[in-house]
Amino acid sequence: MSARVVVSMPKSARRGEVIEIRTLASHVMETGFRRTQLGELVPRDIITQFVCTYNGVEVFRAELHPAVAANPLISFTTVATESGTLEFKWLGDNGYSATESAQLSVS
């Protein structure tokens, strides 16, 4: 399947409010430690990086490693400072890349 991601967060918030953002990416997260029945190593295939920017400013970053479960759920919070766009980017092995964006209106 192609790279699919889901972002769940409020559409609007009051200025200064802490909002929770939850993201889910569809990915097998193959650890690179497993072997096939013939003893060959299954190559590693994981998401390695996740970055969230809020109006161009990085507000959250995560490095992912083997042993993170398939379809990783990343949940974090940020402070709603101004209306704008949050951009999410996932990067991984074998050229994996996914992006998503969401609008937030702050009153």
Place this chain on the structure above:
Amino acid sequence: MLAAAGEIPLESRKSGYDFMSRETRAMQDDEATHPALFTLMDGEALFKSSCASCHQDMKGVAARYPAVKGGQLRNLEQQVNACRVERQKQPAFAYESRELLALTAYIGRQSRGMPISVSAEEKHLAAGRATFNRRQGQLNLACAQCHDDNWGKSLAGNPIPQGHPTGYPLYRLEWQGVGSLQRRLRNCMIGVRAEPYAYGSQEFVELELYLMWRARGMPLETPAVRP
């Protein structure tokens, strides 16, 4: 000694959800990050591309299966495949394939919260009930001995649920994936060291029917999360 308690009174029935930890319940209740979310999205895409030209709304359908269609007792998986083979002239999806689970989960999702209401024919129901009460396997245990007589007690540290199939296909933490009711039934049969029936066999479908009848009136939770 195992005491024989007989069928559970309707008002004492509990979904597997009621036996779960707070954390696992939260996983099922949260639609936005539900672990079966991508399966549902697959199902929606498949349904829209290959089913939606005939079927619009599948609300309530999953709550009525297994049902007799074309003279045969079929579960939802078999009905999806029958439609595919007879109407679309396409090869059937394999049991537990990504496509079949996605479609049945998507169809089941549309009946979430609706009461289970199978219209059972007595002969199929009786056959299912007989399977449920038949001792089998090297451990010589019947389904009823755990799920009618000893629910609520512990088996290897885990609570024994009543065995109501209220949320299939569901995401099981042990599987790290979505699976059908028959996959779950195979687990139990292997657990009592019996040889499981084949996927899609008449015995399994009749047992599914009996289990759904046993859970009649309970709300469908598809796709549920179970430990």
